[in-house]
Amino acid sequence: MDNRYAISLENIYKSFGDVTVLKDVSFHLKKGSVHALVGGNGAGKSTLMKILSGVYTSDQGTIKIDGVPVKIDDAVDAKKNGIKMIFQELSLSPTLTITENVFLANELKKGLVLNKKEMADKTQALLRELNVDAKPTDEIQNLDVGIQQLVEIAKALAADAKVLIMDEPTASLTDGETATLFRVMQDLKVKGVSIVYISHRMKEIFQVADTITVLKDGAVVAEKPKDEFTLDSIIEAMIGGNIEKKMEYMSRTAPIGDDILLSVEHLTVGKVVKDVSFQVRKGEVLGIAGLMGSGRTETLEALFGLRKMNDQSVVCLEGEEVKIKNVSDAVNKGFALIPEDRRRQGLVLGHTVAENLCLPNLKKLLKGIRISRAKVKTLTDESISSLAIKTDGADIGMLSLSGGNQQKVVISKWLPSKPKLLLMDEPTAGVDVIAKAEIIDIVRKFVAEGNSTIFVSSETSEMLAICDRILIYKEGQAVQLLNRDEIESEEILEYAIQH
Amino acid sequence: MQSNTKKKFNINDYMVYIIFAIVLLVFAVWLGGTFFSVSNILNITRQTGATAVMAVAMVFVIGLGHIDLSIGAVVAESAMIIALVLRETNSIPLALLAGLSMGALVGAFNGIAVIKLKMPAFLVTMGMCSVIRGIAMWMTSTKAVPIANGTFNFWFGAGSIAGIPVLLIWMILALITGYFFLSSTTFGKRVMATGGNYTSAKYSGVKVELITLKVFIIMGVVSALAGALYAGRMQTARFSYGDGVEMDVIAAVVLGGTSMSGGNGSVVGAVVGALLINMINNGLVIGGFNTAQQTIMQGVIIILAVALGNIGTIRKGSR
Numbered sequence: 001m002d003n004r005y006a007i008s009l010e011n012i013y014k015s016f017g018d019v020t021v022l023k024d025v026s027f028h029l030k031k032g033s034v035h036a037l038v039g040g041n042g043a044g045k046s047t048l049m050k051i052l053s054g055v056y057t058s059d060q061g062t063i064k065i066d067g068v069p070v071k072i073d074d075a076v077d078a079k080k081n082g083i084k085m086i087f088q089e090l091s092l093s094p095t096l097t098i099t100e101n102v103f104l105a106n107e108l109k110k111g112l113v114l115n116k117k118e119m120a121d122k123t124q125a126l127l128r129e130l131n132v133d134a135k136p137t138d139e140i141q142n143l144d145v146g147i148q149q150l151v152e153i154a155k156a157l158a159a160d161a162k163v164l165i166m167d168e169p170t171a172s173l174t175d176g177e178t179a180t181l182f183r184v185m186q187d188l189k190v191k192g193v194s195i196v197y198i199s200h201r202m203k204e205i206f207q208v209a210d211t212i213t214v215l216k217d218g219a220v221v222a223e224k225p226k227d228e229f230t231l232d233s234i235i236e237a238m239i240g241g242n243i244e245k246k247m248e249y250m251s252r253t254a255p256i257g258d259d260i261l262l263s264v265e266h267l268t269v270g271k272v273v274k275d276v277s278f279q280v281r282k283g284e285v286l287g288i289a290g291l292m293g294s295g296r297t298e299t300l301e302a303l304f305g306l307r308k309m310n311d312q313s314v315v316c317l318e319g320e321e322v323k324i325k326n327v328s329d330a331v332n333k334g335f336a337l338i339p340e341d342r343r344r345q346g347l348v349l350g351h352t353v354a355e356n357l358c359l360p361n362l363k364k365l366l367k368g369i370r371i372s373r374a375k376v377k378t379l380t381d382e383s384i385s386s387l388a389i390k391t392d393g394a395d396i397g398m399l400s401l402s403g404g405n406q407q408k409v410v411i412s413k414w415l416p417s418k419p420k421l422l423l424m425d426e427p428t429a430g431v432d433v434i435a436k437a438e439i440i441d442i443v444r445k446f447v448a449e450g451n452s453t454i455f456v457s458s459e460t461s462e463m464l465a466i467c468d469r470i471l472i473y474k475e476g477q478a479v480q481l482l483n484r485d486e487i488e489s490e491e492i493l494e495y496a497i498q499h
Numbered sequence: 500m501q502s503n504t505k506k507k508f509n510i511n512d513y514m515v516y517i518i519f520a521i522v523l524l525v526f527a528v529w530l531g532g533t534f535f536s537v538s539n540i541l542n543i544t545r546q547t548g549a550t551a552v553m554a555v556a557m558v559f560v561i562g563l564g565h566i567d568l569s570i571g572a573v574v575a576e577s578a579m580i581i582a583l584v585l586r587e588t589n590s591i592p593l594a595l596l597a598g599l600s601m602g603a604l605v606g607a608f609n610g611i612a613v614i615k616l617k618m619p620a621f622l623v624t625m626g627m628c629s630v631i632r633g634i635a636m637w638m639t640s641t642k643a644v645p646i647a648n649g650t651f652n653f654w655f656g657a658g659s660i661a662g663i664p665v666l667l668i669w670m671i672l673a674l675i676t677g678y679f680f681l682s683s684t685t686f687g688k689r690v691m692a693t694g695g696n697y698t699s700a701k702y703s704g705v706k707v708e709l710i711t712l713k714v715f716i717i718m719g720v721v722s723a724l725a726g727a728l729y730a731g732r733m734q735t736a737r738f739s740y741g742d743g744v745e746m747d748v749i750a751a752v753v754l755g756g757t758s759m760s761g762g763n764g765s766v767v768g769a770v771v772g773a774l775l776i777n778m779i780n781n782g783l784v785i786g787g788f789n790t791a792q793q794t795i796m797q798g799v800i801i802i803l804a805v806a807l808g809n810i811g812t813i814r815k816g817s818r
Contacts, residue, residue, distance in 0.1 A: 304702075306701075306702070326706075327701065327702065327703075327704045328704055328706065330704075331704045337702060339702050344696070344698055344699065345698050345699055345702045346699060346702065347696065347699055348692050348695035348696040348699050348700065348762065349695075349696065350695050350696070350762045350763070351691070351692070351695050351762065351763075355688070355691075355692070358688065359688065359689075359692050359700070359703045359705070360703045360704050362685035362688055362689065363685060366685065369684060370679070370683040370684060371683050371684060371685065371688065413703070
């Protein structure tokens with residue numbers, strides 16, 4: 001009996017309907033180590049971890065804890081075995097306080113009544129350990145997403161988990177918060193806690209993991225200690241080829257003219273964006289880089305009529321001043337927004353691909369006063385084929401698409417209205433490397449036709465691959481404007497953002 | 500990751516038709532000719548008319564993720580206004596204009612309170628229900644108002660054309676109009692997108708507030724029309740019309756496969772749901788059950804029907 005491993009998953013199979021998601025996957029988690037799980041969206045990482053945490057049950061295969069086979073049929077079993085998953089989608093109750101969330105279903109009692117004092121004290125201690133600037137009595141709904149994520153982690157710590165599963169825990173954390181999280185992870189390792197770490201950010205994986213397993217199409221394609229991997233070898237294993245070319249800056253196929261498409265002066269949005277001015281030329285990709293909360297999203301949302309800009313703000317489109325009071329104004333002017341949170345803002349997840357694609361284009365689909373089925377079919381077929389959206393058809397629910405393909409739906413629903421300016425807010429968040437490259441390509445094609453894009457992203461490599469100029473935001477102000485050819489490496493851009 | 504949400508044959512979507520067929524069969528076998536005769540079937544459609552018309556509009560309200568509890572009171576108030584205007588002027592257009600305008604006003608008030616004051620529709624419309632019902636009682640100090648206009652009574656309830664009750668024609672008209680709007684117009688698509696994800700619809704350029712207002716106004720107008728159908732059928736207006744009908748209408752819509760949380764809806768399902776509820780009532784009356792027993796049975800059948808639908812979902816394993 002081998003009990004070096006906290007958890008062993010052996011020969012796991014799982015399919016949903018006709019789709020096989022995992023085939024013969026084995027995964028061994030050493031005690032007191034951080035084991036990274038990487039792979040494209042749809043590779044099966046989340047499914048595997050959901051099997052481990054009892055959300056799904058496997059069709060075949062064994063789960064062993066300390067070498068002993070166990071059954072994990074639901075969340076209660078997982079909890080009993082000390083397994084705790086921190087979900088990508090936050091699972092906190094928005095109207096409860098931090099303490100109430102941390103001890104939910106795990107309450108401390110004194111006789112029959114809740115021991116509120118002890119719970120509050122323990123929460124306070126956890127928050128201090130995680131460097132969280134919040135009180136145990138704060139309600140979750142009033143906190144930033146980054147802090148919510150840390151509360152989620154505090155909740156797992158309070159449950160005394162032996163195995164922690166973290167699915168993209170840093171997606172909404174600042175660099176400082178990420179560093180704190182990594183420090184806490186080191187402490188946990190020393191205490192003998194084992195951690196499964198899922199992330200798309202390779203740099204973090206190299207920083208934090210001891211072992212790396214690469215999944216592709218539901219099967220393990222590589223499993224080695226971290227030191228035996230390089231960034232290139234991981235990416236190669238993930239996609240089975242070299243895609244480095246796509247993420248490099250490519251010189252423009254069409255030159256950028258001198259014509260200004262959009263000119264923004266003294267843009268001020270509440271207290272988050274302060275007196276920002278910039279111009280976007282026709283055929284140009286303007287990047288906006290900055291830390292979370294620096295006003296990037298608010299700038300895009302104001303241009304799209306979702307936020308009110310102050311009176312001194314002037315927006316000129318092709319030399320003429322325009323007033324954007326609501327989304328319809330923005331759409332009529334040829335703007336399109338790919339919002340930050342595709343699940344909440346970009347898509348009606350319960351509806352089909354076709355319904356989502358048609359929503360902003362309904363007027364174009366009319367024949368008289370009724371929507372023409374033929375036109376709907378033409379539009380959806382064209383959208384699906386032109387952006388190579390992988391779906392079993394137009395009448396498939398959005399939920400059965402991978403993140404990357406969902407994002408392509410968000411982008412392509414705007415294209416039939418022939419926008420002149422795409423406002424993209426973290427368009428590649430939570431999508432795999434391949435879809436990322438495809439999205440970058442879509443933007444390249446879009447601007448090659450003489451259109452323009454404002455591109456907001458937290459990934460510097462991506463910004464460097466696509467942007468012609470990059471505006472650096474800091475605390476709501478535009479502090480620097482860099483030409484792409486002035487930026488020689490990611491470090492220079494990262495430095496500009498951090499300082 | 501790959502959750503099973505493909506659009507395959509989903510028994511849930513057809514549950515109302517299956518239950519309808521079963522109930523019809525059970526009554527036909529049990530009660531024979533008294534139940535399963537042309538005259539009784541037409542009678543059921545006549546009783547269902549007003550409920551079905553309102554259920555069609557309610558599909559849009561519930562599909563939007565809201566609810567309207569004021570419709571029963573609007574039925575009564577509209578019937579009273581129409582009867583009073585008819586008594587004073589004997590003009591059908593004028594009477595309808597007055598009644599339907601009142602419905603539009605109530606709907607507009609509900610909509611504005613929901614949009615601007617961010618009040619839950621449940622509370623706004625519950626309050627409105629009481630206010631409007633009170634006004635209907637007050638207008639004639641609870642006295643009934645008879646309607647002497649034969650043309651009105653013919654077209655809004657009592658009449659038949661070539662053996663087909665006028666109320667059945669109203670029901671079919673509502674069905675066709677509602678189905679068309681839901682499946683083939685920008686309005687229907689926008690309503691369901693707003694109900695499915697309000698934020699995303701707004702980010703897609705849908706005027707979500709205006710859509711909400713329109714849906715509540717339509718619900719008000721349609722309820723007022725249903726009031727005319729009550730008045731025409733009874734050739735009288737009473738303040739007590741439509742008492743509790745909102746529950747029948749909501750039950751019909753939900754039985755018909757519209758989700759209470761919004762985002763989808765079926766007009767045909769709602770009409771069949773309304774027919775089902777009235778068929779159960781009718782069958783139980785013919786079967787000799789008393790009012791108490793009917794009430795109990797109706798509740799049991801509704802719970803069973805919804806439960807059957809949910810069991811289908813649970814067994815599919817979609818959490």
